[in-house]
Amino acid sequence: MLDYxxxxxxxxxxxxxxxxxLADVGASYALHDASEIYPERSLKxxxxxxxxPYLYDWxxxxxxxxxxxxMMHLAREYDYLPKRAETHTLALKILLDxxxxxxxxxxxxxxxxxNKNSWDEFRNGRLADWMEIFEKTGLEHGLKAGGGYLLGTTISVADIATAALFGTMVYAFPVLEEDLQENAPHIAQLVKHVEARKPIQAMLERRRVVWxxxxxxxxxxxxxxxxxxx
Ligand SMILES: N[C@@H](CCC(=O)N[C@@H](CS)C(=O)NCC(=O)O)C(=O)O
Known part of the structure; x- marks a missing residue:
């Protein structure tokens, strides 16, 4: 029986x-095309x-x-949420970010x-600011040169989400790797660290053949x- x-x-x-x-926690899941629900069954x-995305929890x-x-549902289920009130709230904030x-x-x-103008304005403005927001949050709570996690000394849902966000972005658009390095060097390091976790690495290798x-x-x-x- 699958989990999800x-x-x-x-x-x-x-x-x-x-x-x-799901890869990191070793949960089993089946992939279904979104069209099986969306749009006809979305309200049903x-x-x-x-x-x-829709997740069905068996x-x-x-x-x-x-x-x-x-992500909050899964994080609670697998104990991937920080315990302290501040960092617990920050985990949700990072998912929303x-x-x-x-x-x-x-x-x-x-x-x-x-278009070129609107993109350049976004790339050098809000996208750069977002990267700095993640960097600053990490440095304030646990990220260090060579290790640590965004919200402390153990991995949380915030690390997985941050790696999914920026890792996917720079894999799809390799020129953005430089932006990440420049604005958020510790986040760039965290992305590599999380993507190198064995089950995540195996899942990404498998899925990137398709994607x-x-x-x-x-x-x-x-x-x-x-x-x-x-
Ligand atoms: N706020 C929703 C956004 C959902 C969303 O925009 N889904 C996209 C795919 S990533 C989609 O298929 N949208 C179709 C639509 O909104 O009609 C979430 O975070 O899950």
Whole structure:
């Protein structure tokens, strides 16, 4: 019997957060195409959600939507949340930050395509600021040269999410590796550290055969590739 069903597209974007977490804790899951729920059944499932990813938890026989909520559900189940009130709250804040970055890099669900000016402004402004926010948070709470984690001395859901966010971004768009190194060198190191954890490494190797360098898909990914010259 499997532990979970994950409904998502054949893309890393939001799904990779969940897959990295499930790999790290050794949970078993089946991948289902998001179209099995979205859009026709979105309102019919228990705990309805607007859009993928959807996680079905076989133990509770419940569906969950909204990436940060899914990550919190898993983190609680597998004890991947910091114990102290401040860092516990920060773990949720980091998940929400990740989701904001995903929304911003897709220019709010691809409402408007990127052009050189708008992208350069975002890349040198808010994207750089986001990277610094993660860096500063890590340095304040546990990240050091050569080791440590974002919120202390043990891995938490915040580390998996941060690695899923920036690791996927720089894998899909290698020119952004320099931005990460410059604005958040300790986060760049954390990404490598988390991606090198054996079960995560094996999962990424397997999935990247399918995903290749894909990111969020659609016209917005094409416009990102165009402005980045990739
Ligand atoms: N806030 C939601 C966003 C969900 C979302 O935008 N899903 C994308 C794929 S990553 C999708 O398929 N959207 C279709 C839609 O919103 O209609 C979450 O964090 O899970």
């Amino acid at each position: 069903k994950l409904y998502y597209w054949d893309l890393p974007f939001r799904g990779v957060f969940i897959e990295m977490f 499932i228990e705990n309805p959600g607007m859009a993928p 133990k509770s026989k419940k569906y969950f939507a909204q990436l940060p909520a899914i 990740c989701n904001d970055v995903l929304l911003e890099i897709t220019n709010y669900h691809g409402m408007v395509m990127w 290749e360098r894909g990111y969020c898909g659609g016209q917005i990914e094409s416009s990102l590739r165009k402005v980045l010259g990739q």
